[in-house]
Amino acid sequence: MAQTVTLIPGDGIGPDLTDSVKEVIGALDVGIEWEIAEAGEAVMDREGTPLPESVLESIRRNKVAIKGPLTTPVGTGFRSVNVALRKELDLYANIRPSLSLPGIETPHENIDLIIYRENTEDLYAGVEHMVGKHAAESIKIITREGTERICRMAFERSKEQGRKHITVIHKANIMKFTDGLFRDVFFEVSKDYENDFEEIDDRIVDNMAMQLVTKPNLYDVLVCPNLYGDILSDLCAGLTGGLGVAPGANIGEEIAVFEPVHGSAPKYAGQNRANPLATLLSAKEMLIHLGQSEAADRMQTGIEAALKNPETRTKDLGGSAGTKEFTQAIISNL
Ligand code: NAD
16 A cells, blocks of 8 residues: 655755755655745745745645754744744654674774654753843753653563663762753653663763763663754764764654754765765664564665665765765665
């Protein structure tokens, strides 16, 4: 049966990346039909908002979407469309796997980490204001409900996937109330899963950053409040080859939106230069979500074969191929 998926091409390199997804998924012939929904800078000029209601309606109707990155101007301009999308659709979990890939030289081998980042609260909620003219205040919000649902999802999915070590990340030594609540709720939820994991522990975020650089193989599943999850997942992207290879998924009760970890890299827009791998790996996660695991495996095989040959790798991975050539190499190896 055909499945309709909302596709947001996005800004900057976004359209190059989603074109690659359309081609590879088309070649897999899995009966996915795309409903294109425009958001971001171009729409802002035309419709006065970067996130028209029609985009949200399309995602609510189809329940599944894949998106290219959307630009957020620093300091002024519209608030982050990505953050707005996650809030509007209550996509409370941001799941970011980091897996070593063949042909990519990195300081550590056999990385297999997954970050569950809380996606709606924390300093990322952007509740901030000026206090008079010379001070600014940002309010960090952590709730029991928000923490419990991300922790439960992390435990449930990690148990299903047979993962054995789960770690909560915090700075509760300093932020005793907010991060203290996040850590406490994690350990409360963990009581239901004590027999499913070999290690259930916690790390302070600064120590975690150092350990991820020096001994990442000691870790497995990391559960983070929003801001630490954002920063550590870019660190983990660096462990497996950089932002060009890091996929992600935003998951709510009913809706899932898949997207790469990286941004819109405007300097490479339309130049056949961007690495589509992070978006393709996000599409692979989407296929698994849609129950198309066999197609997801075929896609992974095609990607690994294309990566093994330096001539078909993109420039950020030391190769010489453009977005299109890498895409064609994957298709010919499916
Ligand atoms: P960026 O991820 O766009 O770029 C960081 C660096 O990585 C740049 O050197 C870029 O050239 C490189 N890079 C990123 N993706 C690449 C790819 N696929 N192939 C090759 N090289 C790649 O981060 P930035 O410059 O901080 O942000 C640019 C814009 O993207 C900002 O407006 C930011 O707000 C937005 N952004 C959006 C998302 C999202 O849509 N979820 C996420 C992060 C940033």
